[in-house]
Amino acid sequence: MNPEAIKSKEIMQGSAAIAETIKAIAPGVIAVYPITPQTHILEHLARLVADGQLKSKYITVESEFSAASVIFGAASAGVRSYTASASQGLLLMTEVIFNMAGTRLPAVITAVNRSLSPPINIQVDHQDTMTLRDSGIIQIYVESIQEAVDTHIQIFKIAEDREVLLPAMVCMDGWILSHAYEPVTLWRDEAVQEFLPPFDPVFQVDPKNPLTYGALTDDDKITEFKYMVHDALIRSKEKIKKVAGEFRDAFGNYYGDVIEKTYTEDAELILIAMGSMAGTIKAALEKLRAQGKRVGLIKIRSFRPFPDQELRTALAGAKAAVVLxxxxxxxxxxxxxxxxxxxxxxxxxxxxINYALGIGGREIYPETVLEIVNQSERLVESGKIPPETIFYNLNRELL
Amino acid sequence: MKLNLGGVTEAGRSKQNRTGNWRYFLPVVDQKRCNGCGTCELFCPDSAIEINNKLCLINTFYCKGCGICARECPRSAITMQVERGVAV
Amino acid sequence: MQTDLKKNYLAPGHNACPGCGVAIGVRLILRAAGEKVVVVSPTGCLETFTSPYGASAWEVPWVHPLFENAPAVASGIEAALKYKGDYETHVIVIGGDGATFDIGFGALSGMVERGHDILYICYDNEAYMNTGIQRSGATPYGATTNTTPRGKFSRGETRPKKDLLEIMRAHNLRYVASATIAYPQDLARKVKKGLAIDGPAYIHLITPCNLGWGINPEETVELSRLIVKTGLFPLVEYEDGELTSVHKLKNALPVEEYLKKQKRFAHLFEEENAQMIAEIQKMADQNIKKYNLAG
Structure with a gap:
């Protein structure tokens, strides 16, 4: 860590750490709408605005649909903009998120991952953000509160880059990261501002240069417009890598770029996971390595853009990949x-080998990981790896 | 021409479109009756009328021939006539 | 010398149907509003006929986001402009009745309740015209559309239109007014007033649709005059909650004068439907009484 960039080191709640980081990033417009487990972020931001510590226009909208729409509008006017949501709220934003990507507006959303209804459930899984995967939004999943803090600073730089100009989302697991208390390093506002250049878009809504946004297009151009989004998202991969390196240089923390590899060099079995589950797996890996098992982990940070080539390279020597x-x-x-x-x-x-697990907050313990590794080893030995997804610990008695 | 990011497009380029070829009826102004009051200009949906020095000028490149100008003219100075080349 | 040439902020060459009421309305609005504006429009006729890529008719900054979020996008633009210290540029939303009464109603309510400095103008042609004439919350009693057709058991729309002016008044806006394209000076004055006040303002603008109403292209303005002259759509103005102006009618015309010109009401003139015309006359009479139009 770069000691000169440090503002504080304290045990704090994930949501508070994110709000304090947003304060350092200083978006011009913040739109908020409550939904569990995201609400603590917006409440903390409200206090910062109320105390004059944050000068953003703080807009309490009437739905997540409008929250996304407000930041769409603000970004179109060339102002850095931000919102946070979860679960149903993210689904309600879906139409706007597609529109943001297509209009190349780099607003940032904190997604506090939570299960989708029905049945209604406020615990973590990734169904909400995964449902947005085709929109053109950048999605980076984080493992810890510190990674969430640091990734927020990075993601504005990535999204607002003139070669990217796409909306972006930091996906952090509900409760496990949003509500947990961990030791967190917060960065000085000046250090963050120095790292993050001002938002300088190619186009902006401005009476001095009257442009038309949201034009109608026919089949002669529509594939090309959509390809441009696809291509920009692919190209953002290099920007994510570059910014991760710049962040390491400026602040000292590094979590890998689009993927993070742990014990993969000699691994026969490589687990692949996203979000806080990666931390649990790392704890299990220590036990497995102590037993002499050649097991590793690839944590996918960037699900969009998808790290295809990076995965092919990292998995080249393994016998099996176990995707959780x-x-x-x-x-x-x-x-x-x-x-x-x-x-x-x-x-x-x-x-x-593909497992579905941890749905709606069903706990994933290090023991869960150990059992999955055992099962997977047996499947590899037997040569009977099922082509379909295995629902881990599915209670068939309830079906 | 390369496409703009995000489909953002320049102002006022509709001016290149000749909408006058939609027309079946052409407004003809009796300049003796017309006093250049501008009522027709206000109501023209197609921005196809100019009042210049009290003279009412129909821009046939754009006029779609809707006939609102003729209907609303307070001095009945505009009549709609069948466009040349249109079979009625 | 070209001193009396007037600037058009809606350029010619757009794709509106001949005689389009919306195009007339938007030209008048933009001319009254001037250059320092940003316009946001939801999906609809206006969006479709003005915004082909490479052939935009807009001479002012214009943003079309989605069907149901123009008020929220405008809120974001307004906040961003103020954040940048721009207190001069006016933000205007111009949206159709489908976007305003129905799908974007929540966003509109939120925008005005939060007090954004935005003028919202609903161009009301009383149905979803862009998709080919389907009923909306603004479709008047008795009107046929492609989703309220005349049938063996159906005589068109069964419900009166939503009273959006009153709903907006209930939001305690500082400025609420009604207008039609037949009264251009009145519309221009109201647009300027709506822009001048600090905070949200709402103008309800009737813009007849030839195809949807079943009238001839040259009749657009006339119909928007008759709807006023029958008392079916009073021209009124509320400032800070007070009724400050009413367009008086010396002798209100019977509603038949308005209805009979439109194919969407043709079935009302069948003998068995005479009661429906009486119902519509009652609505006009109530307006005349409510606003003392005859006095």
């Missing part, structure tokens, strides 16, 4: 598992 999905697509199975199979297909990589 905290969401699934009905009838198709684990979403991450499916994408990883697609990215490895025909490339001679490892076999893929």
């Amino acid at each position: 999905d905290r969401s699934f697509s009905c009838s198709s199975g684990g979403i991450l598992g499916g994408e990883i199979k697609a990215c490895l297909y025909g490339q001679g990589g490892p076999q893929v």
Whole structure:
């Protein structure tokens, strides 16, 4: 860590740490709407605004749909803008998020991951954000509160880059990261401002230069417009890597770039996961390594852009990849598992075992990981890896 | 021409569109009756009328021939006539 | 010398139908509002006929986001401009009745309740015209649309239109007014007033649709005059909650004068539906009484 950049080191709640970081980033417009487990972020921001510590226009809208719409408007007018949401709120924003990506507006959203209804459930899984995967938004999943803090600072720089100009989302697990208290280093406002250049868009809504936004387009151009979003998202991968390196240089922390590898060099079995689950897996890996098992972990930070080439390279020497999905697509199975199979297909990589687990807050312990590793080893030995997703600990007695 | 980011497009480029070829009826101004009051200009949906020095000028490049100008003219100075080349 | 040439902020060459009431309304609004504006429009006829990529008719900054979020996007733009220290540029939303009465109503209510300095103008052609004439919350009693057709058991729309002016008044706006394209000076004055006040303002503007109402293209303005002259749509103005102006009618015309010109009401003139015309006359009479239009 760079001691000169440090503002404070204290044990604090994840939501408070995010709000304090947003204060340092200083968006011009913040739109808020309450939803559990995101609400503590917006409440903390409200206090910062009420005390005059944060000069943003703080807009208490009437729905998440309007929260996303307000930051769409603010970003179109060339002002850095931010909101946070979770679960149903993110789904309500979906139409606007597609529109932001297509209009190339780099607003930032904190997604506090939570299960979707029904049945209504306020605990963590990744179904909410995974459902937005086709929109063109950048999605980075984080493992710890500190990584969430640091990734927020990075993501504005990535999204607002003129070569990217896409909306972006930091995905942090509800409760486990939003409500937990951990030791957190907060960075000085000046250090953050120095790291983050002012938002300088290519186009902006301005009476001095009257442009038309949201034009109608026919089939002669529409594929190209949509390809431009696809291409910008792919190219943002290099920006994510570059900014992760710049952040390491400026602040000292580093979590990998689009993926983070732990014990992968000699691993026969590589677990692949996103979010706070990665921390649990790391604890389990220590035990497994002590037993002499050659097991490793790839934590996917950037799910969008998808780290396809990076995964192919990192998985090249492994016998099997065990993908742990905290969401699934009905009838198709684990979403991450499916994408990883697609990215490895025909490339001679490892076999893929896909588990769905941790849905709606079902706890994932280090023991869970150990059991999954055991099961996976047996499946590899037997040569009977199922092509479909395995629902871990599915209680068939209830079905 | 390269596409702009996000579909953002320049102002006022509709001016290149000739909407006059939608027209079946052409407004013809009796300049002796017209006093240049500008009522027709106010009501023209297609910004196809100019009042210049009290003279009412129909821009046939854009006029779609809706006939509002003729209907609303307080001095009945505009009549709608069948466009040349249009079979009625 | 071209001193009397007037500036058009809606350029010619747009794709509106001949005689489009919306195009007339928007030209008048933009001319009254001047150059220092940003306009936000939801999806709808206006958006479709003005904004082909590479052929925009807008000469002022214009943003089309989605169907139901123009008021929220305008809120963000207004906040961003003020954040940048720009207190001169006016933000105007111009949206159709489908966007205003129905799908974007929550966003509109939120925008005005929060007090954003935005003028919202609903161009009301009383149905979803862009998708081919389907009923909206603004479709008047008795009107046929493609979702309220005349049938063996149906005589068009069964409900009176939502009273959005009163709903906006209930939001305690500093400025609420009604207008039609037949009274351009009145509309221009109201637009200027709505922009001059600090905070949200709402103008309800009737813009007849030839196709949807079943009238000839040259009749657009006339119909928007008849709807006023029958008392079916009074021109009024509320400032700080007080009724400050009313367009008086010496002798209100019978509603038939307005209805009979429109194909959407043609079935009302069948003998068995005479009662429906009486119902509509009652609505006009109530307006005349409410606003003392005859006095």
